[in-house]
Amino acid sequence: MAETKEPLVRLEGLCKSYDTQVAVERFDLSIAKGEFVVLLGPSGSGKTTVLSMLGGFTEPSEGRVLIEGADVTALPPAKRPTATVFQDYALFPHMSVRANVGFGLAMRKVSRVARDIRADEVLKLVGLEGFGSRRVHQLSGGQRQRVALARAIAVKPAVLLLDEPLGALDLALRRQMQEELVHIQKRLGTSFVHVTHDQEEAMSVADKIVVMNKGRVEDRGTPSRIYRRPASLFTATFMGENNILPAKLVARSGDELTVETALGRFLLVGGEDASALQPGAALHVALRPEQIFPAATAPEDAVPLGAAILTELVFQGTHWRAHAKAGGKGALDLLLRLPPDLAPAAGEALDILARPQDMTVLTR
Template identity: 55%
Template sequence: MTPAAVEFRDIAMRFGDKVALQGINLAIEEGSFVVLLGPSGGGKTTLLNILGGFLEPSGGQVLIKGQDVTQVPPAKRPTTTVFQDYALFPHMSIAGNVGFGLRMRGVARAERAARVEKALEMVGLGHTALRRVHELSGGQRQRIALARALVVEPSVLLLDEPLGALDMKLRRQMQEELKAIQKRVGTTFVHVTHDQEEAMAIADVIVVMNEGSIEDLGTPERIYLQPASRFAANFMGENNLIEGRVAGRESDTAKITTPLGDFAVAGKAEIGASVALSLRPEHLHPEAGDGRVALGQGTVIEAGFFGTHHQCSVAHKGHDTILKLRLPQKRIVVPGETLSLYADPADMVLLSR
């Protein structure tokens, strides 16, 4: 059996009395693009630094391709890191920057030059080899930092908020380029971000972290559409959480009683348990339709146009509930307007934690 590219076993990390990580068990497949996602203080950067060797865990083991590297210093690990601030040398040419790691490893000049040329071509910047850092744009500098990290052929590439300093348009462009480069080279990428849209755009697997623990783990589609916890449901994009109680069960379906009505929803929970139903704004509708049930009426209190859709906040009439609703681009609503509300129970996700 081929070992995982990276494996964390019972990782714990404490800073004095503060618990930064607790009981982290995670296996990362070879050649995958994994994103550690979570709020500030959630533990994602600490876990990345432990993988890179910049921090020694208080407990547990780190394995790379089956080898225990927990005590191995950063320079001797088969990893490289791309940081948010690029960390390029202004006094060196672009080629010098990209080849720096190879020179430190004693790679011969001719081989070094060939590998640098290949790495620059890979990121679309072969024409910049003789330029200086100050001559490049922010996006170009980020690609140079990526080329410098990949030219040494690491087993695992670590990316610490690498797109955080870029403007929105350039950030979206770099997300596409990162994904394309990762697929082309086949290197395992482990990327840290707090941006949910960025995570969904680039990841094969998302690891949602909060307060030093893993809240959810899976593909972007699964985590968005079938979140495992209230935190994951709220953190991965906008959501409506409808609190309720389990009134009955039948096979793999639970009957949930809520202030907005009773719903039969797929999932298992103990009768009498307090639960929540996750309902994405795009799954709440102002018209009836096949499979949809009525949730009552609501008054529009806010409405905004986001280009591809209108986003609304609706105050439910009769209950102290604010719901988020996403409407088609051409469906215009105004504050004060009354909407009927409908949803398909098949779009509701039962959350017991």
């Protein structure tokens, strides 16, 4: 039997309350060595509080933080095998880039020669070779972000914590830095825990996404699973655009569910949460805009959803973003992504189809 590896990080039952306000409630998470984990959620969801408890900046009201098998719950940040990159970078303007990068090593009493060598190594890693003698004010926003990242990497943490580190960058630079973060993380083999409210950023960098809402975990899994098979109504609507169809359970046989919607009756596969449902139960079905096809481009295993009347169209290069009315008397609003060469027109009636395997049953 293969030996099960102990997770690098274990967060057990973390709770944080401020007077009567609960910021985080019963948060559990295991992080493997070399894993890139993203805590994703809207403002106030508790994601930054979790990161702060992991880094030692906030004391949990309950629960434990274990890193490399050791309970570090009571240890201050400087005593933990972690390093943090903040959104505002927190660089020292009176120091050179090299001195900024070596600051954590200086606090660990590493010699000047050794820390300068290490600083130059990590500056090369983040694409700033030859920048060591420059001052912070001589750098662009993206370069400052890389210096902050280099400073955190220099101390060789077991876990690198990133608190919305790309939030201050413009869109093009943010996308570039997302790719570079993944490249650096894979080269280092260090576990990264990254906080963001940007769904696209989360899917671009993560091995695992933890979706948070009101201090609780809504969902966790790979980016593909979270996007294609969300576990809750919140996740389905937070992770990009989605069509949410009110539905009623007509019959259930094992994990096969017959559900009735405004677009028709479908035989779908439900998850574990659906096992206790009884006929007549109210639920929802999620269907992504790109999973709805016009008849001309529908796959063979797609089933008809009826006709949709196009009401609004915006050309976005790779597709037409279309709003439509469907269902009985056009009572259901749908969002579609139509092929760019379709040349649709507002007011046009379009026969639409979808594959049952693309429909996700939501019970909560």
